[in-house]
Amino acid sequence: xxxxxxxxxxxxxxxxxxxxxSSVYRKMEKTPADAACVLKFRPRFSKVLYNTQVDVVGKxxxxxxxxxxxxxxxxxxxxxxxxxxxxxxIEFNRGGGFKVYYILPQMDxxxxxxxxxxxxxxxxxxxxxxxxxFVRKKDGLFYYGFPQTKGNNYYITDTACSQLxxxxxxxxxxxxxTAVMLHYSDGTPDTIGISHQNFNFTIGLKKLKQ
Amino acid sequence: xxxMIFLWCLTLTALCLQAQYPGYKPVADLAQFKEQFAGASRRxxxxxxxxxxxxxxxxxxxxxxxxxxxxxxxDNLVRMEYNQPFQYLVIINNSxxxxxxxxxxxxxxxxxxxxxxxxxxxxxxxxxxxxxxNPDFKVAVFESAQGWLIExxxxxxxxxxxxxxxxxxxxRKDYSINRLEMYEQSGDNTVISFINKELNAVxxxxxxxxx
Numbered sequence: 001x002x003x004x005x006x007x008x009x010x011x012x013x014x015x016x017x018x019x020x021x022s023s024v025y026r027k028m029e030k031t032p033a034d035a036a037c038v039l040k041f042r043p044r045f046s047k048v049l050y051n052t053q054v055d056v057v058g059k060x061x062x063x064x065x066x067x068x069x070x071x072x073x074x075x076x077x078x079x080x081x082x083x084x085x086x087x088x089x090i091e092f093n094r095g096g097g098f099k100v101y102y103i104l105p106q107m108d109x110x111x112x113x114x115x116x117x118x119x120x121x122x123x124x125x126x127x128x129x130x131x132x133x134f135v136r137k138k139d140g141l142f143y144y145g146f147p148q149t150k151g152n153n154y155y156i157t158d159t160a161c162s163q164l165x166x167x168x169x170x171x172x173x174x175x176x177x178t179a180v181m182l183h184y185s186d187g188t189p190d191t192i193g194i195s196h197q198n199f200n201f202t203i204g205l206k207k208l209k210q
Numbered sequence: 211x212x213x214m215i216f217l218w219c220l221t222l223t224a225l226c227l228q229a230q231y232p233g234y235k236p237v238a239d240l241a242q243f244k245e246q247f248a249g250a251s252r253r254x255x256x257x258x259x260x261x262x263x264x265x266x267x268x269x270x271x272x273x274x275x276x277x278x279x280x281x282x283x284x285d286n287l288v289r290m291e292y293n294q295p296f297q298y299l300v301i302i303n304n305s306x307x308x309x310x311x312x313x314x315x316x317x318x319x320x321x322x323x324x325x326x327x328x329x330x331x332x333x334x335x336x337x338x339x340x341x342x343x344n345p346d347f348k349v350a351v352f353e354s355a356q357g358w359l360i361e362x363x364x365x366x367x368x369x370x371x372x373x374x375x376x377x378x379x380x381x382r383k384d385y386s387i388n389r390l391e392m393y394e395q396s397g398d399n400t401v402i403s404f405i406n407k408e409l410n411a412v413x414x415x416x417x418x419x420x421x
Contacts, residue, residue, distance in 0.1 A: 047272065049274065049295075051296050051312075053311070053312065053314070060314055060316060062298075062309075062311035062312070062314065064274060064296070066267070066270070066272060066274060068270055068272060070270075076270055078267055078270065078272075080265060080274075082276070082292055082296065082298040082311065083263075083290075083300065083400070084263065084265045084392065084400030085372070086394065086396065086398065089267075089269075089396070101269070101396070102396050105371070208295045208296060209295060
């Protein structure tokens with residue numbers, strides 16, 4: 001009797017484990033739509049300055065993030081604190097490449113650089129190939145999925161693709177990062193928020209008028 | 211012949227030093243400068259001023275300009291209040307530092323962070339007139355008709371990795387700070403200009419309170 005109970009417990013645990021591993025996106029209904037429509041939300045700027053707040057595992061950083069479109073079509077991001085001390089200076093180039101010009105030695109870790117790269121790639125809407133994209137529908141929202149090297153980047157809009165509700169970076173099964181880009185003016189969102197789901201890490205950006 | 215070569219070297223060195231800071235030449239009598247600087251600094255007990263900060267990003271040909279209010283009081287009390295284009299407050303009260311950005315308040319003990327300690331001391335030294343005796347830097351002093359330029363080249367680990375040199379530009383008439391220039395190893399620099407200075411203004415201690 002005890003053996004039977006244990007088997008039942010093991011079976012039910014395995015069942016729940018399988019359920020929890022099933023993709024949150026797979027259950028969504030496929031829908032025909034033009035994935036290229038989200039490209040209109042891609043931030044367009046010659047330069048833009050954001051007041052920035054970063055909270056990572058109990059540590060708080062604040063400063064200014066300058067984003068600048070360079071003549072060679074690359075985008076440079078420089079983050080320094082309010083008094084001018086630089087945290088990082090990175091580049092996203094046209095071919096999808098990523099270059100670090102400077103990073104504070106304490107931040108110079110592979111995990112930090114990978115996180116920075118992926119977080120800003122989804123915001124800058126890099127690596128989006130509409131030909132490879134797919135569209136799903138859930139709760140009155142369209143999920144425009146763009147395959148990445150690992151997982152997918154989702155741009156979630158209303159059904160008319162007139163409003164960008166949120167962005168999600170996801171592994172095959174679950175959401176890893178959620179982000180918002182709100183209140184566009186002069187081609188760029190006034191407010192940007194990034195929140196990691198696996199650990200306590202948030203970034204908040206508020207556009208500054210110089 | 212040797213004498214000729216020596217004179218040539220001396221002339222070249224002098225020319226190089228002048229070219230480094232146009233309009234400035236090395237101070238002839240450093241001991242006298244130190245004495246006069248120390249005397250003038252003893253007479254300055256407090257400074258109240260506005261400031262303009264320019265962060266120059268060399269490779270990007272970009273400049274980020276911010277403005278605010280500055281207060282200094284002997285000993286080791288500094289308050290910098292940025293109000294354009296963002297709100298940011300830094301209070302240095304001896305070895306304690308308070309940073310307020312937006313609604314977030316951070317209290318830091320500079321004792322727990324070597325780099326912060328060095329930057330903290332540098333900030334206070336610059337306005338207090340004790341920069342010449344800071345062992346973290348190699349010091350050279352230049353002069354022009356308008357003022358003095360104290361060049362601080364970091365020698366201490368930590369601050370040396372970040373800054374190439376830091377220049378303090380003083381007013382000729384009263385040795386008070388006009389400008390602070392911080393040159394990074396990366397080629398970028400931050401220049402803080404102090405304007406509308408009021409020396410020995412009455413400043414309440416409460417401005418520097420860290421609760």
